[in-house]
Amino acid sequence: MDQMILGLLLLESRTIYQLRERIRKGMDLMYSSSMGSIQAAIKKLLAYGYIRYEDRVENGKYKKIYTITDRGKHCFFEWINRPFEVQNTKNPELVKVYFMGFSDQASRRNHIEKYLSHLTEKYHALNAICEEAQNVAVTEENKDIIFYQLSAARYGRDFMKFNIEWYQKLLNEMEDKI
Helix, strand or coil, X not given: CHHHHHHHHHHCCECHHHHHHHHHCCCCCCCCCCHHHHHHHHHHHHHHCCEEEEXXXXXXXXXXXXXXXXXXXXXXXXXXXXXXXXXXXXXXXXXXHHHHHHCCHHHHHHHHHHHHHHHHHHHHHHHHHHHHHCCCCCCHHHHHHHHHHHHHHHHHHHHXXXXXXXXXXXXXXXXXHC
């Protein structure tokens, strides 16, 4: 979460609510978009001196605008230039699938259908981001930045598509079993 916030602030200064909205719109596959997790990361980044904030009043509303510091930029660029780390993919919902034989048939179907609906919503949101990005005019200096941001969005979209297909196949197999 820390590095994601630093990266977002490298792109532009933002309020905590703007950070949350940006994370919620396409980045929540990487990290939780909960206000609590964002506030905890902000507190830590402030303590390390990686970010600072400026108090502003806009349209009569008090706002804290967060900005990355030089120290934060150094930390971010140090992190972004390190090799990838192999992470274990964790999907807590698979635990439910693993033990689903203990639940009744109607509940199984209902839970999977609701989950499929949620996955489909996420897919459409990520697909809209990908389609919208194709029509954005990009300056030469930002081409690399946009290319990799779009790559991450495509990964999320394709991951959602895989999950939709997998859970739909599971539903079909459940029907065949009856």
